[in-house]
Amino acid sequence: MLKVPVKVNLSEEDFAWFRELIANEAGIEISEKKFSFVYNRVMRRMQFLGITSFEDYRVYLEREDTRDNEIGKLLEEVVTHETSFFRYRPHLDFFREKIIPELRRKRLLKGLRVNILSAGCSSGEELYTLAMIVNEEISPELKLAVNMMGIDLSWPVIQRAENGVYIEQDLEGMPSDFITKYFIREGNTYKIIPQIKESVRFERFNLLKGKWHHYKYMDVIFCRNTLIYFSKGAKRKVLFKLVDTLRDEGYLVLGHTEIIDGEEYNLKRVTNTIYRKA
Ligand SMILES: C[S@@+](CC[C@H](N)C(=O)[O-])C[C@H]1O[C@@H](n2cnc3c(N)ncnc32)[C@H](O)[C@@H]1O
Missing domain, CATH: 1.10.155.10 (Chemotaxis receptor methyltransferase CheR, N-terminal domain)
Structure with a gap:
């Protein structure tokens, strides 16, 4: 050009x-x-x-x-794509300690599928982090029934997420045993291992304008640090869509400063900025 x-x-x-x-x-x-x-x-x-x-x-x-x-x-x-692996541990601890055991008990052990969505997934760090935690906590047979998706408006970050190749700075703050276990080092790059890469899927999707019926029956939605940049009206509209997309009793995890009036959206606050569909 x-x-x-x-x-x-x-x-x-x-x-x-x-x-x-x-x-x-x-x-x-x-x-x-x-x-x-x-x-x-x-x-x-x-x-x-x-x-x-x-x-x-x-x-x-x-x-x-x-x-x-x-x-x-x-x-x-x-747009800002700022993200990182293992971002904001309290949410991840809750996911590991409370959400996963509950999903195992109420769905996976009954032969039911589990759907997890990272909405505004940026270059994939958030969803890969969740996939690693799922891999640690759920047995290989049950894990087959866990469906993990990341969606974002931006093509470049979706492509980065799909590639699953990162540099050392991207791994800052990650537990070192996770780095050894979940990445293959090639020169200066770190590639997500195939087992984790194949357990997730990324798609370009506009939270405001996309057709949400593709993403029904979510058990957990992480939508962190995305709606903070939205206008009040757009945020409201997307929140209603997210709640609609959740299964009853499904969890919505927002960024740790993104406090909302849960009642307005038929959500109950569980802890911090984690909400649950009533
Ligand atoms: C700051 S990043 C947050 C990444 C990750 N959720 C986290 O907390 O680390 C926000 C992401 O939201 C995406 N985004 C912004 N507006 C969007 C929209 N209307 N639909 C889908 N994604 C959007 C941006 O492209 C960006 O990658």
Whole structure:
């Protein structure tokens, strides 16, 4: 692609238009204070495309043949994918100590399947962490009935997750015995072992706009550090969808600061930011 330096003014009206586009497409709310952030990110896309005015870029974003692809690229510029293996241990301890034994007793030992979803899974660290814990806690025969999925809006992170290849910094904070057990070191990279990789599946999915009927009967949904970036309305809409997707008594795990009014969503608070469908 042609790269040309451009320097143009972003009007208040353009700024509002981009904020609205991002909110409508992904649910993500960009604060009114983030003018320079939006300016810089939009400019990056325009420079890449060789487009020299916001007006032309807006047309490009509305053209049928370029729209979907470019919206994805623009969202990629504004979204944060920050994640890590073994992020926020209290949630993982609860998963291991309370949720897994209950699912084993109430479902797996009765021959019933278990579905676990990481919604806003980024590059896979969260779901792989859950898969490792499941592998530790559940016997191989029962584990076959555990279905684990990760979904995210962004193609690049879904591809990274599917590759399951990480670098040393990505493994910071991981117990060393887990690193030895669950990764194959190849030069500077660490590959998730096939046994764990094959136990999970990743798909591109927009939490706000996707067709949720693909993801019915979830026993556990981890949706951490994703809805905090959403507008109030988008967050509400997605929370209703998540609850609808849960089985009765299923667990919803939100980021550790994401406190919600459980009652509004037919959820009971269990502990911290872990809720349960009533
Ligand atoms: C900060 S990461 C959180 C990753 C992981 N859940 C964790 O807590 O470590 C948020 C992820 O949500 C994804 N995301 C944002 N808006 C989304 C949407 N509308 N639909 C699906 N995923 C979305 C982003 O692409 C990003 O990878």
